[in-house]
Every structure is written in structure tokens, then in C-alpha cells.
Amino acid sequence: MHRNNLTVGLIMLMVTGVTYVHSHARASQAKQGESWQARREVADSAARRGTQFIYHEEKVPAYTLPDPLVMADGTKVADAEMWRAKRRPEILELFRKYVYGRAPVGRPKGMTFKVFDLDQKALSGLATRKQVTVNFTGKEDGPSMDILVYLPSAARKPVPTFVILNFGGNHTIHPDPAIKLSTRWMRSGRKATEQSRRSSYSRFSVEKILSRGYALATIYYGDIDPDYHDGFKNGVHPVFDKLIDGKRAPDAWGSICAWAWGLGRAMDYFESDEDIDESRVAVLGHSRLGKTSLWAGARDERFALVISNDSGCGGAALSRRRFGETVKRINTSFPHWFCDNFKKYNGEEDRLPVDQHILIALMAPRPVYVASADADLWADPRGEFLSCKNAEPVYHLLGLNGLEVEKMPALNSPVQKGRIGYHIRTGGHGLTQYDWQQYMDFADRHFKGAEPSSRDRKDIVFSCDFESDNWYKEFGMRSEPERVEAVSSDPARKFEPLAGRAMRIKVERDGHYGTSILYRFKDQVGAEPQEIYFRYYLRFADDWNPAGGGKMPGISGTYGRAGWGGRPSNGRNGWSARGQFNRQVDGKTPLGYYCYHADMKGRYGSGWMWETEKRGHLQNNRWYCIEQYAKMNTPGKNDGILRGWVDGKPAFEKTDVRMRDVDTLRIEAVWLNVYLGGSWVARSDHHLYIDNVVIAHDYIGPIQ
Ligand code: GCU
Numbered sequence: 019m020h021r022n023n024l025t026v027g028l029i030m031l032m033v034t035g036v037t038y039v040h041s042h043a044r045a046s047q048a049k050q051g052e053s054w055q056a057r058r059e060v061a062d063s064a065a066r067r068g069t070q071f072i073y074h075e076e077k078v079p080a081y082t083l084p085d086p087l088v089m090a091d092g093t094k095v096a097d098a099e100m101w102r103a104k105r106r107p108e109i110l111e112l113f114r115k116y117v118y119g120r121a122p123v124g125r126p127k128g129m130t131f132k133v134f135d136l137d138q139k140a141l142s143g144l145a146t147r148k149q150v151t152v153n154f155t156g157k158e159d160g161p162s163m164d165i166l167v168y169l170p171s172a173a174r175k176p177v178p179t180f181v182i183l184n185f186g187g188n189h190t191i192h193p194d195p196a197i198k199l200s201t202r203w204m205r206s207g208r209k210a211t212e213q214s215r216r217s218s219y220s221r222f223s224v225e226k227i228l229s230r231g232y233a234l235a236t237i238y239y240g241d242i243d244p245d246y247h248d249g250f251k252n253g254v255h256p257v258f259d260k261l262i263d264g265k266r267a268p269d270a271w272g273s274i275c276a277w278a279w280g281l282g283r284a285m286d287y288f289e290s291d292e293d294i295d296e297s298r299v300a301v302l303g304h305s306r307l308g309k310t311s312l313w314a315g316a317r318d319e320r321f322a323l324v325i326s327n328d329s330g331c332g333g334a335a336l337s338r339r340r341f342g343e344t345v346k347r348i349n350t351s352f353p354h355w356f357c358d359n360f361k362k363y364n365g366e367e368d369r370l371p372v373d374q375h376i377l378i379a380l381m382a383p384r385p386v387y388v389a390s391a392d393a394d395l396w397a398d399p400r401g402e403f404l405s406c407k408n409a410e411p412v413y414h415l416l417g418l419n420g421l422e423v424e425k426m427p428a429l430n431s432p433v434q435k436g437r438i439g440y441h442i443r444t445g446g447h448g449l450t451q452y453d454w455q456q457y458m459d460f461a462d463r464h465f466k467g468a469e470p471s472s473r474d475r476k477d478i479v480f481s482c483d484f485e486s487d488n489w490y491k492e493f494g495m496r497s498e499p500e501r502v503e504a505v506s507s508d509p510a511r512k513f514e515p516l517a518g519r520a521m522r523i524k525v526e527r528d529g530h531y532g533t534s535i536l537y538r539f540k541d542q543v544g545a546e547p548q549e550i551y552f553r554y555y556l557r558f559a560d561d562w563n564p565a566g567g568g569k570m571p572g573i574s575g576t577y578g579r580a581g582w583g584g585r586p587s588n589g590r591n592g593w594s595a596r597g598q599f600n601r602q603v604d605g606k607t608p609l610g611y612y613c614y615h616a617d618m619k620g621r622y623g624s625g626w627m628w629e630t631e632k633r634g635h636l637q638n639n640r641w642y643c644i645e646q647y648a649k650m651n652t653p654g655k656n657d658g659i660l661r662g663w664v665d666g667k668p669a670f671e672k673t674d675v676r677m678r679d680v681d682t683l684r685i686e687a688v689w690l691n692v693y694l695g696g697s698w699v700a701r702s703d704h705h706l707y708i709d710n711v712v713i714a715h716d717y718i719g720p721i722q
Contacts, residue, residue: 024106034409034655037676051428052428053425053428054399054400054429055075056073056400057489058392061504064395071343071347072341072342072625073342075400078340078386079340081336081338081368082368083336083338083375083408084370084371084372086109086376086412090108090112096620101382101412101415107219109380110317112371112372113313113316113372114269114503116357116360116370116372117332117359117372118271118272118357119269119272119357119359120267120270121258121278121317124281126155126258127156128155128156128157129152129155129156129283130152130156131150131290132153133149133150134198135149135196135198137196137483139169140168140194141194141224143167144171144225144228144229145171145224147166147168147194147197148167148291148623149164149188149403150165151539152164152165152283152286153255161241161242161253162241163237163238163241163284164237164238165236165237165699166188166235166236166237166713167235167291168192168228168233168234170231170232170233171228172228172231173519174485175292175293175518175566176292176294176296177293177294177298178232178233178295178298178299178300178461178466179233179295179298179299179300180227180233180299180301181235181236181237181284181299182237182307183238183277183280183303183311184218184236184307185205185206185304186204186210187199187210187240188238189214189215189216190214190215190216190217191216191221191222191236194387195215198217199414200241202238202241202244203240203688211400222234222454223451223454226458227458233293235284235294239277239310241280242254243255247354248354249600250266253270253273253276254280256278266358266360269357269359269654270357271357272354272355272357272360273352274310274313274352275313277310277314279314281301281310281321283502285299285318285320297322298323299320300465301315301323301324301325302325302457303325304329305326305328305397305447306329306352307327308327308328308330308334309326311324311325311326312333315381316377321384322385322465323386323460324381325387325388326388327453328389328391328447329388329397330342330394330396330416331345331347331348332345332348332374333397334358334374334388334390334405336373336374336401337367337370338370339400339401342395343365345370345397345620352370375404375406375407375409379409382409382412382418383413383416383418385437385464386409386438387434387439387440387457387460388402388406389440389442389456389457390402390442390443390448391444391446392442392443392445393446399426402440403440406421406438407421407598409559413436417715419436420438421440422435422543427440428510429453431445432459432460434456434459435452436543436559439456451591455507463492466481466485466489471543477714477715477716478713478718479543479550479712479713479714480492480542480711481711481713481714483518483709483710485518486520489521493535493537494537494538498507499534501523501525501531501532501533501564502522502535503522504520504522505522506520507709508705508707510558510560512559512639513559513707516555516641516721517709519709520555520707520709521707521709522559522687522706522707523705523707523708524704524705525692525705526705527699527700527701530693530696531693533691534689534690534691534692534693535690536687536691537713538686539685539686546575547684548649549649549715550573550681550713550714551647551712552645552712552713553645553710553713553714554644554647554710554712555641555643555644555707555708555721556642556706557572557640557642557707558607558636558640558706559638559639560638560639561703561705562607562703562706563602563638564704566600566694566695566697567601567625567695567697568599568693568695569596569598569691570596570598571596571689571690571708572594572597572611572642572688572691573646574593574595575593575594575677576592576594576685576687577686582596582623584621585614585621586614586618587614587615587616587618587622587677589616589676589677589678589679593615593616594689595646595660597609597610597614598611598627600625600627603635605638606635607635608627608628608634608636609662610628610662611646611670615676615677616676616678616679617676626670627670628664628669629670631667645664645666645718645719646660646661647661648685651677651678653681654676655676656675658675658677659672659673660672660675690708
């Protein structure tokens with residue numbers, strides 16, 4: 019690291035560092051809702067027990083973090099391409115060489131998977147249970163691990179999956195008597211017993227995970243490498259180690275690296291299991307296994323989401339803060355966890371060419387989640403938060419949101435809007451139901467709704483496929499809206515699913531109102547775009563035959579002031595370009611835009627129908643892929659754009675729209691509005707279905 023190479027980022031960090039010290043000196047305990055601070059009594063008592071460790075913010079030495087966006091030779095990382103091609107590999111190599119060590123590359127030769135247990139009616143029908151032995155070398159006496167998998171019966175396959183190493187044997191996570199009792203080395207030093215079944219049950223909540231549509235895969239970490247120092251004679255090390263003159267290299271892999279490598283082998287298995295969606299696997303770990311999940315996610319980009327629970331030193335916490343557990347202490351108590359080179363930094367943290375924020379940055383562009391606990395000062399909650407914060411520049415370089423908060427959040431106030439999630443909860447070191455709940459919420463945001471073709475696209479802002487029971491939460495709503503229901507079948511109205519469940523909207527006889535669901539950019543991603551693509555699938559039910567026209571989903575910026583319901587736009591108050599439908603012509607419903615704009619005459623918006631090749635004329639009982647694009651005009655100029663596509667084909671274009679005269683009007687929301695008419699009412703019940711909503715910065719197009 020080049021110490022004199024102070025970049026703006028570093029200076030900013032030092033400034034924040036100073037602020038923390040002052041605010042901490044003023045108050046010993048944050049009030050409800052305030053940015054988290056360690057409770058004084060917790061810090062004092064920890065400091066009394068461990069006098070050689072830092073537990074008070076004011077004792078943290080000044081430090082300078084290496085910049086994730088500056089190459090080792092001092093060159094600035096100019097763009098995403100350079101990050102990908104140069105800096106990321108450079109950083110990975112630094113972590114291999116100086117921290118975790120070097121694991122064998124690629125899939126081991128001869129590795130086999132053997133399913134030795136399969137029950138499709140496990141847990142009273144809630145799940146399919148599988149147990150699989152992964153034999154790393156395929157040799158009878160070679161090392162192997164057992165993966166226990168629970169797949170939710172109710173979910174559409176392949177399913178998104180959480181994979182987690184466990185501390186006590188697979189049999190400890192659930193009382194299910196069919197789970198094989200681990201026969202391997204146990205942390206207790208004793209053989210696993212029937213009594214130890216379910217002893218970690220409270221940490222897992224298998225049923226809850228399944229009910230949310232996720233599979234759970236778990237592996238006993240001792241299968242891969244027993245967690246004690248015996249000179250690397252047991253587990254996978256002796257089988258794969260290449261000794262030089264009978265000795266291990268200073269960058270030979272430690273146990274954390276071996277566990278992380280084992281997770282990669284589980285991923286190899288997932289790729290071969292048709293029930294598991296290998297492109298939606300979240301890797302999660304607690305404590306030393308949280309360090310492990312971070313390294314697993316960094317070295318193996320197949321993990322789509324990486325979660326660290328209370329991982330602390332050598333995990334998510336910044337080493338340079340030396341708060342709680344230090345590099346020296348961890349290398350002394352656990353000499354087998356890291357590579358030998360790491361020991362050179364005992365008490366010499368400032369010389370490390372990396373720090374743990376750069377490890378977090380290695381997850382980009384994938385989502386990553388870090389969680390801390392209030393009383394777990396040993397793991398340095400603030401250092402974990404600061405790692406996330408200082409990983410942000412890499413996400414920004416890639417055009418993505420990171421954490422998007424400046425200060426540590428209050429207790430129990432998860433931050434989940436960008437690609438970096440963080441929370442600190444009440445309580446001590448442990449993996450709790452509360453933690454799991456946050457991880458599943460975060461996974462819902464990133465995993466649900468994006469079909470395979472779009473899942474790895476970085477420009478996707480939001481997607482929802484209505485598979486989750488909590489789908490409305492994805493839009494930021496507290497409860498399911500009225501007249502709306504996620505359905506997977508509806509034979510009376512000739513419904514056929516597009517992909518699993520869809521949102522059914524009902525307009526009741528004698529009524530107008532269908533729904534009004536807003537995805538607000540400010541609330542969800544922190545900023546309002548100037549242009550956006552919005553795609554959804556639309557199907558009019560068999561009973562759809564309204565007597566007149568009405569409103570459909572679209573894009574808006576009403577700001578609660580103007581742009582709907584007879585509140586005309588004047589260029590400064592608000593605007594909207596919702597969808598519009600007219601009454602059926604020859605059995606087809608014409609679709610278009612209903613636009614409130616600065617050139618509108620009278621109190622109501624302009625109707626611009628999608629007439630290109632009549633693509634906007636839609637039949638009942640058929641799914642259509644509807645896509646809209648809006649680009650805000652230069653304030654005062656007639657250069658705003660509205661476009662429309664049906665099933666991937668252009669159906670409408672207008673390039674002279676004046677939505678605004680001031681820059682403060684932007685794209686505030688995607689507005690899923692369904693409303694029949696104005697002056698007339700529905701003569702019978704009408705239904706329509708919406709599915710697979712995607713909002714993105716680039717053209718989305720139909721599901722492949
Ligand atoms: C110890 C160790 C930590 C580790 C923890 C655990 O406390 O010092 O670094 O995270 O064990 O794995 O439970």
C-alpha cells in the first residue's frame with residue numbers, strides 16, 4: 019500500500035473516523051432510532067475482561083485504508099472494465115497470498131455425488147429431503163462431505179437456495195430422525211449422539227425457510243476440515259496439499275479456505291441437481307463460518323448472494339481498527355484458520371496490502387449482506403459496517419447502488435435498499451430468527467421475479483414475479499392491497515399461468531377501482547431516474563369487457579400534486595404517462611398511453627393509442643408482454659420520449675413530449691394502476707392478471 023497516496027476516499031474516511039470519536043465521547047448510548055453506538059457498560063465490562071483489547075471507540079488508532087479502486091502500482095481504476103480485468107484479480111491474489119491461502123483450482127478430478135436419501139414427503143409433506151455424499155476424489159477412503167437438502171414442496175422448481183455450513187453436524191439442525199447422524203470428528207471431541215439432534219434447531223428455522231420458497235442446503239464443516247490445529251494432517255488438506263521439500267508453502271490454504279472450497283464443491287453439486295437453481299444460491303455463515311462465506315463468495319462468483327453473520331476479525335470487520343479481536347490474537351488462538359503469511363501482520367495491520375472492505379467489494383456486482391449484533395463487540399460491529407461503507411465505491415463504479423446510508427443505522431433497522439445490506443440487532447453473538455428473516459427479505463429483493471435471462475443483468479432496478487407471499491413488500495407496501503390476489507389457478511376465468519403465480523386484479527360490478535400500487539424510486543433505490551424501462555405481462559381474463567376506457571399501469575411523477583384525476587399539469591407541478599385502454603373493438607382491447615403533460619389542453623390527459631401495426635389491440639385469455647419507456651424532456655423543450663412494445667415489437671413512439679419545465683420533476687414512480695372509466699361503472703366483475711414486472715435502465719424484452 020502506498021501510504022502517501024491519499025485519495026479523496028481515504029480522506030473522507032478519516033474525517034468520518036474522527037466524527038465517531040467525538041460523538042462517542044458525548045453520549046454513551048444511542049437513543050431509540052439513532053445511529054448505533056456501543057453501550058458503554060458492555061464496552062467497559064468487555065475491557066475489564068480483556069484488558070489488552072480495544073473496546074472503546076476513542077481508543078481506535080488513526081488508520082488509512084487501501085483504496086479498492088487504486089491498483090498496487092498506484093494507477094487509478096478508471097472504469098468497470100478495468101475493475102473486472104485488472105483490479106479484481108489483483109485483489110483476489112492478495113487475499114490468497116496474504117490472508118486465506120491458495121486452494122486447489124477447479125473441480126477435483128474424480129469427484130462423485132451420491133444421493134443416499136430421498137424423501138418427497140418429508141416434514142409432513144412440506145419438503146423433499148435429499149442427502150448427498152460428495153466424495154472429493156471419488157476414492158473409497160478419500161475425504162467426503164454430506165449435504166443435507168430440504169426443498170420446498172410448494173415452490174416452482176428450480177428453487178433459490180440458501181447454503182450454510184453448520185457447526186454441530188447435519189443432524190443438529192432439525193429433529194427429523196432421517197437425518198444421518200454425523201460420524202465424523204465433532205467439536206465436542208465426543209461422538210455425535212441422538213441427544214444432539216436438533217441442538218442447533220433454533221438457529222435454522224427450516225420450516226420458515228421452506229415456507230418462503232427457499233431450499234436449505236447444509237453441510238457439517240468438520241466433514242471438510244476438522245476445526246483444530248494438527249498441522250493439516252486431517253480433512254482435505256493432506257489430500258490436496260503440494261509440499262515443497264516436505265513443507266507447506268507460506269500461502270498454503272488454511273481451514274477457512276478449505277471450508278470455502280468445500281462450499282464451492284457444494285455449488286458443483288447444485289449445478290447437477292435440477293431442483294436447485296444454481297443461479298440463485300445464497301451462501302450464508304455465522305462467525306468463523308461467516309468469514310468462510312465471505313471468502314467462498316469472493317473466490318467463487320457462482321454464489322449470487324453472500325451473507326456474513328457476525329463474522330468479525332478476518333471476516334467483515336476492518337483489521338486496521340484493531341477493535342475487539344485482532345489479527346495477532348486470531349492467528350494465535352486459531353493458527354490453522356489463515357495462511358502462514360497472515361501471521362506476518364500480527365500487530366502490523368497497517369502493512370496489510372488489503373483490508374476487509376476490499377473483500378466485501380469482491381462480491382460486486384452481486385448483492386452482499388453483513389450483520390452485526392449489539393453486544394458482540396469482539397466482532398467489531400462498527401468495523402463491519404465501515405467495511406460495507408468503504409466497499410461502496412466499487413458498486414458505484416459499476417453503476418450500482420451500494421449501502422446508500424452515511425451513518426450506522428439504529429439497532430434493528432436493516433438497510434436493504436442497495437446491493438449491500440446491513441443490520442445490527444439487539445443481542446449477542448449468534449445466528450437468530452431475526453437475522454434469517456432479514457436475509458430472506460434481502461434475497462427476495464434480489465432473487466424473486468427476475469427470470470433467468472435478466473437475472474444477471476446489472477441494469478435491473480426491480481423485479482417481482484408474485485411468487486412470494488410477501489410480494490407486496492417488494493413494492494414497499496405493508497399489507498396486501500384489496501381486490502388483488504396472487505393466484506396460481508383460476509379456471510373459472512380461463513386463467514393459464516405464465517410462470518407460477520400472477521397478480522389477479524378485480525374491478526367489482528358497480529365500481530371503478532382495480533388497484534393502485536406504486537413503486538417509488540426515492541423510497542426503494544434512493545434516486546429518481548430521468549429515463550426508465552418498465553415491463554410487465556398482462557392478461558385480460560375471460561370476463562374482461564368494459565363498457566368504456568380506463569387506466570392501466572404506467573410511469574409517473576405526480577408528486578401528489580398534479581398529473582391525474584383532472585389535476586392538469588403545468589410543467590411545474592407533476593406529470594404522468596399511465597397506460598390507457600379503450601372499450602373493445604372487434605373483441606380486442608386497444609391499449610395506449612394516457613398522458614398528463616405540459617402541453618395538455620383542458621383538465622384531462624391525452625390519449626395516445628399504440629397503433630403501430632395494431633400491436634396494441636389485445637385479446638382476452640392471452641398473455642402479452644407490455645413494455646414502456648419514458649425519458650424526461652430537457653426542461654421546457656419538446657424532446658421527452660414515450661415508447662411502447664408488445665411482445666418485444668415496437669407498438670408506439672412519441673419523441674416530442676413536454677412533461678416538465680423544471681428539473682425537479684422526474685420519474686417518481688412506476689404506477690401499477692387499474693381503473694375503469696370515470697363517468698360509467700362496471701356492469702359486472704372484470705378481472706385481469708399481471709405477472710413478471712421488471713423495471714430497468716435498459717430495454718428488457720420478453721422472457722426468453
Ligand atoms: C472466536 C473467534 C472469532 C470467531 C468465533 C466463532 O470467538 O475469536 O473470530 O468468529 O470464535 O467462530 O464463533
